[in-house]
Amino acid sequence: MTDATSTPGSATPRAHKATSLLTVDERTRRRNASEGRFKTYGIVAIAIALFFLVVLVVAILRSGLPAFTATVADVEITITQEEFDAAEGELFKTKAYEQLFIGKLQRQLSENGMQVEFDAAAIERIMGKVGGDIREFYRANPAQLGEPVSFQLSASSRVDGYFKGRVTREALQDSRFLQLSDLDLVDALEEAGIIRQSFNWTFIQGADSGVDNPGGAGIGASVVGSFFMMLVVLFLSLPIGVAASIYLEEFAPQNRWTDMIEVNISNLAAVPSIVFGILGLAVFIQFMHLPQSAPLVGGLVLTLMTLPTIIISTRASLKAVPPSIRDAALGVGASKMQAVFHHVLPLAMPGILTGTIIGLAQALGETAPLLLIGMVGFVARGYPDGIVSGFVDPNSAMPAQIYTWAARADAAFYEKAWGGIIILLLFLMTMNFIAIVLRRRFERRW
Amino acid sequence: MYDAPASEQKVNQQTTKISARKVQVYYGDTHAIKDVDVDIEDRTVTAFIGPSGCGKSTFLRCLNRMNDTIDVARIEGDILLDGEDIYDKKVDPVQLRAKVGMVFQKPNPFPKSIYDNIAYGPRIHGLAKNKADLDEIVEKSLRRGAIWNEVKDRLHAPGTGLSGGQQQRLCIARAIATEPEVLLMDEPCSALDPIATGQVEELIDELRESYSVVIVTHSMQQAARVSQKTAFFHLGNLVEYGETGQIFTNPVDPRTESYITGRIG
Numbered sequence: 001m002t003d004a005t006s007t008p009g010s011a012t013p014r015a016h017k018a019t020s021l022l023t024v025d026e027r028t029r030r031r032n033a034s035e036g037r038f039k040t041y042g043i044v045a046i047a048i049a050l051f052f053l054v055v056l057v058v059a060i061l062r063s064g065l066p067a068f069t070a071t072v073a074d075v076e077i078t079i080t081q082e083e084f085d086a087a088e089g090e091l092f093k094t095k096a097y098e099q100l101f102i103g104k105l106q107r108q109l110s111e112n113g114m115q116v117e118f119d120a121a122a123i124e125r126i127m128g129k130v131g132g133d134i135r136e137f138y139r140a141n142p143a144q145l146g147e148p149v150s151f152q153l154s155a156s157s158r159v160d161g162y163f164k165g166r167v168t169r170e171a172l173q174d175s176r177f178l179q180l181s182d183l184d185l186v187d188a189l190e191e192a193g194i195i196r197q198s199f200n201w202t203f204i205q206g207a208d209s210g211v212d213n214p215g216g217a218g219i220g221a222s223v224v225g226s227f228f229m230m231l232v233v234l235f236l237s238l239p240i241g242v243a244a245s246i247y248l249e250e251f252a253p254q255n256r257w258t259d260m261i262e263v264n265i266s267n268l269a270a271v272p273s274i275v276f277g278i279l280g281l282a283v284f285i286q287f288m289h290l291p292q293s294a295p296l297v298g299g300l301v302l303t304l305m306t307l308p309t310i311i312i313s314t315r316a317s318l319k320a321v322p323p324s325i326r327d328a329a330l331g332v333g334a335s336k337m338q339a340v341f342h343h344v345l346p347l348a349m350p351g352i353l354t355g356t357i358i359g360l361a362q363a364l365g366e367t368a369p370l371l372l373i374g375m376v377g378f379v380a381r382g383y384p385d386g387i388v389s390g391f392v393d394p395n396s397a398m399p400a401q402i403y404t405w406a407a408r409a410d411a412a413f414y415e416k417a418w419g420g421i422i423i424l425l426l427f428l429m430t431m432n433f434i435a436i437v438l439r440r441r442f443e444r445r446w
Numbered sequence: 447m448y449d450a451p452a453s454e455q456k457v458n459q460q461t462t463k464i465s466a467r468k469v470q471v472y473y474g475d476t477h478a479i480k481d482v483d484v485d486i487e488d489r490t491v492t493a494f495i496g497p498s499g500c501g502k503s504t505f506l507r508c509l510n511r512m513n514d515t516i517d518v519a520r521i522e523g524d525i526l527l528d529g530e531d532i533y534d535k536k537v538d539p540v541q542l543r544a545k546v547g548m549v550f551q552k553p554n555p556f557p558k559s560i561y562d563n564i565a566y567g568p569r570i571h572g573l574a575k576n577k578a579d580l581d582e583i584v585e586k587s588l589r590r591g592a593i594w595n596e597v598k599d600r601l602h603a604p605g606t607g608l609s610g611g612q613q614q615r616l617c618i619a620r621a622i623a624t625e626p627e628v629l630l631m632d633e634p635c636s637a638l639d640p641i642a643t644g645q646v647e648e649l650i651d652e653l654r655e656s657y658s659v660v661i662v663t664h665s666m667q668q669a670a671r672v673s674q675k676t677a678f679f680h681l682g683n684l685v686e687y688g689e690t691g692q693i694f695t696n697p698v699d700p701r702t703e704s705y706i707t708g709r710i711g
């Protein structure tokens with residue numbers, strides 16, 4: 001701006017060249033051109049970022065969505081008291097139930113006008129050992145004998161794979177897990193409406209299963225684990241972090257000590273998370289003897305990790321509050337504390353919330369420190385019983401669960417891992433949404 | 447607050463409210479106020495005049511210890527309010543500031559509603575027993591701040607949404623809502639039009655009945671109009687202090703004369 005007009009040393013005013021506003025001069029043209037170039041760079045950068053985002057979302061949805069459906073067989077059978085007594089009298093009881101089941105299934109199919117031959121082994125390959133399930137049900141509910149009962153049996157992971165395109169007829173090699181002839185039976189069962197895809201509630205609600213049972217694996221327990229961990233992180237790191245920042249920013253004297261603390265907090269924010277994991281292992285588990293694999297310990301470790309982030313962002317937003325607001329409050333006789341809590345903090349709140357949500361999101365996705373406190377590879381059994389025990393019961397966390405699944409051999413687990421990522425992202429989006437709503441409520445102009 | 451002693455203070459009209467002795471202020475290495483001695487009288491408007499950067503605001507801020515908030519600021523000497531040293535270790539600056547109110551050079555309303563801006567001080571000092579009381583204080587303060595008519599229909603609109611001049615009058619109203627004994631005003635009219643300025647000057651004149659008012663101003667006319675005493679600062683020194691009439695018509699110090707007549711500034 002100034003370089004264009006100033007002519008150092010010349011005392012006499014420069015004679016203005018007669019220029020028209022309607023023609024663009026060389027300098028303006030160059031300036032506009034560089035502005036245009038800059039805009040193009042920006043658009044290109046955003047386009048690249050968007051492209052990768054779309055690729056990511058599509059990849060996640062394509063690989064992850066199948067995890068939300070499961071192949072199930074709905075079979076309605078009636079077992080009479082006599083049949084029950086007879087089966088209970090056999091030596092191999094579950095075998096007897098299986099035979100009963102097969103007989104009834106065959107009759108159902110032929111009633112539908114379908115003739116397919118199959119044996120017990122084929123049924124086992126498709127639906128697993130059904131006899132045990134049936135026997136267990138009737139032993140628990142003897143009143144149901146003689147009534148029609150509809151059993152929902154989950155198909156084996158290979159049959160599930162056949163429905164989802166993971167297993168194809170061409171690539172299939174007969175094995176003790178699945179044979180080509182089984183697929184004919186599966187097709188027939190599907191036609192009869194017995195085998196179908198249904199929403200996989202087990203995946204949403206269940207806990208992890210063993211390595212040989214991908215169908216039974218669910219992320220529910222680790223969602224609960226992550227939720228409890230986030231509660232611990234939120235309720236510890238937010239108050240501690242905000243209190244520390246307020247003290248450092250508003251009350252602490254400026255001296256070597258506070259300078260040192262400040263530098264150290266900045267350094268802590270850059271410490272790799274696995275270091276916090278080791279610290280947690282040494283302090284919380286080995287020294288304080290808190291339970292292993294518990295969301296409480298995970299939450300404590302992640303709190304340590306999140307604190308610096310919250311402190312740094314809180315201090316930045318406290319600094320950004322205009323000092324005139326503090327003067328105004330002190331000027332009418334408010335104490336320092338009142339000035340901070342009545343005026344400064346509300347103005348800093350949107351920034352504090354932003355920092356908190358970034359910290360929490362980081363903590364939610366953190367796997368490495370959980371490796372060290374035993375929250376990985378842990379098979380939780382069912383849900384924690386209550387709120388209190390939920391904090392100390394062994395559990396896993398979402399990213400740790402995803403990591404465990406991704407490391408397993410069966411391709412069905414791979415699908416679960418992607419599905420877990422979808423759940424993780426949904427959890428994260430919910431958290432962000434809450435933060436945005438809160439921030440809207442606090443945001444004020446001044 | 448000020449009602450009780452008012453009757454007895456009327457007897458000897460010209461009591462000293464604030465007396466400063468050998469006040470020095472340093473901002474780090476900068477010596478901003480040098481050896482200032484001044485007696486500010488009760489029920490009097492005292493004007494501080496002087497060129498920009500001479501330390502008027504700095505000295506004003508010493509009087510209610512607002513300089514405490516500046517880390518690098520260091521103050522020496524004594525400042526007595528009603529005979530009590532305000533820099534005594536036992537003095538809580540919060541209590542002092544409730545007695546010595548301040549209007550700042552730049553308008554700084556709270557980012558809250560107009561009502562809350564005024565009500566904040568009375569609330570934290572417990573001046574209102576109930577909502578009706580508080581409403582009354584708010585209305586009275588806004589009226590005295592010469593802004594009631596403009597804001598009476600939107601008391602719950604944000605104070606920051608007002609124009610600069612309205613904001614300044616809001617800040618004046620906020621300062622008097624807590625019923626201070628001394629009111630420090632740092633260029634309260636620099637953002638006001640002549641009409642609002644007239645209203646504020648009227649207010650200052652009215653306040654003189656019960657308060658001691660100290661006003662920093664760049665307008666000689668204003669100083670002459672509203673003040674009874676004038677102090678002229680130059681480069682951190684208090685050059686001359688006396689009756690306003692005498693300072694403007696018959697200054698003792700040549701520097702005062704040249705400032706008033708517009709030769710330095």
Ligand SMILES: Nc1ncnc2c1ncn2[C@@H]1O[C@H](COP(=O)(O)OP(=O)(O)OP(=O)(O)O)[C@@H](O)[C@H]1O
Pocket residue numbers: 473476478497498499500501502503504505516518551
């Ligand atoms: N916070 C501060 N830190 C360092 N120096 C300061 C600070 N505030 C003021 N000063 C210095 O102290 C001196 C007096 O400043 P002051 O604000 O009191 O001037 P003033 O008389 O009010 O001027 P104006 O009429 O322009 O408001 C100036 O030289 C200024 O640079």
Ligand SMILES: [Mg+2]
Pocket residue numbers: 502503504551632
């Ligand atoms: Mg000033």
